[in-house]
Amino acid sequence: MNYKHIEEILTDDIAGKVVNIRGWIYRKRRVGKLIFFVLRDSTDIVQCVVDKKTAGAEKFKMLDKVGVESSITLTGTVQKEERAPTGYEVHVQNFEIVGESYNFPIGRDKSDEFLLDNRHLWMRSREMNAILKIRSTVFDALHEFFVENGYYETHGPMFVTGAVEGGSTLFEVPYFGRKAYLTQSSQFYLETLIFSLEKVFTIAPSFRAEKSRTRRHLTEYWHAEAEVAWYHNEDMMRDEERMIVHIIQRVLKDRKKELEMLNRDVEFLKNIDTPFERMKYEKIIEFANEHGLELKYGDDLGADEETFITKHFNAPVFVTHYPQEIKPFYHRPDPDNPRVVLCHDLLAPEGYGEIIGGGERIYKLEVLLRRLEEENLNPDDYFWYVDLRRYGSVPHAGFGLGVERFVWWLAGLDHIKHAIPYPRTIRRLTP
Ligand code: NSS
DSSP: OOOOOHHHHSSTTTTTSEEEEEEEEEEEEEETTEEEEEEEOSSOEEEEEEEHHHHOHHHHHHHHHSOTTOEEEEEEEEEEOTTSTTSEEEEEEEEEEEEOOOSOSOOSSOOHHHHHHTHHHHTTSHHHHHHHHHHHHHHHHHHHHHHHTTOEEOOOOSEESSOSSOGGGOEEEEETTEEEEEOSOSHHHHHHHHHHHSEEEEEEEEEOOOOOOOSSOOSEEEEEEEEEETOOHHHHHHHHHHHHHHHHHHHHHHOHHHHHHTTOOHHHHHTOOSSOEEEEHHHHHHHHHHTTOOOOTTOOOOHHHHHHHHTTOSSOEEEEOOBGGGSOTTBOEETTEEEEESEEEEEETTTTEEEEEEEEBOOOHHHHHHHHHHTTOOGGGGHHHHHTTTSSOOOEEEEEEEHHHHHHHHTTOSSGGGGSSSOOOSSOOOO
16 A cells, blocks of 8 residues: 655645545544544644544444544545645545554643653654654754765764763763763764864764753753864864854755744744854953843853853854863963963854854873873873874864754754753653
């Protein structure tokens, strides 16, 4: 049997024709000798109508009895019907219930917690369906961008022995009598790989034992990271802004319907273009103070500060030249002002905040050894990272994009946990 997807039958060309479709019953009601139900599949929804005479009394009764989310295959004629939710209606000639469903636990007005407890079922909602499609297109567009721009895909290990982004958010795991950690970032491994491939990227999970409960922190998230030999901070930012615009354009092209379903302001996204504004950290502190947020030089920008600041932005902004003390040891100090490092964070507008962290790495051996010492880190723990500066070191830069952070902003979601199928946070480990 040749089945069509619902999306394909919602056209005037198909109206009047007989089709086979299949999916799940999304809504259902009986009106005398007619049963109206809305069928959903991965692509869309369509209203279907079954009359008792055509179906036969027994099958009609069976259909009347089963609940929403029963799976069904059917054959019917498509008709234009303006009153139906997607403008067409299928007059069912024959159907088979494949998997019955009774008392599906998710109804209207369930709390966020309830929906998270039942996320394995909530995944079927129209809302999750739209988010999952946007997310899928983001991964696709990321790959597309990297490959088109000469990056090789590669992978680092997830079990590691040291911190990249500071020790406080490391997850420790027992490892055959030794101590291992789940990686916070694949950056250091990517740095080793540029000595072979020059331009590399990876899209992999990263883990952070984040104790903070914010709208933007997960303990496990997908991290799109890149590293490039011979690049300086500015070169890296130029690729990043092109990458962000490329993904936005792809999502606008392929996922406009989904963005609209989520009530995302599509016009706002359309206007985002390169180049993004660059602002030094120092200026951001001034900007915050001018807008009534008291910050002093040296303060880190946390979730609340970024929310406040980026509510005043209408496009992403790169913040560069952070003070060395508030950034990890590997950032290259600015030769013109060694108090600051050649790094950048990309802040998404509308109150969303940081979606990318990146910058230029220290490439001189003596500078790296000094910085490790200043941070009380043991060079032996980083012997292979240090080695890179011993054998033909080159200037290089890289970045990490938090994919859920990006999807969170792009889709205009209220919490990052909606941007991943199964969120992991300080409190949530199931389903
Ligand atoms: O800590 S970062 O700012 N930077 C790094 O990990 C670098 N080692 C990346 C690199 O240069 N290769 O994290 C990068 C991004 C950050 O901008 C966020 O978008 C995201 O990773 N991120 C997170 N997303 C979700 N949840 C949590 N907890 C989280 N932490 C960082």
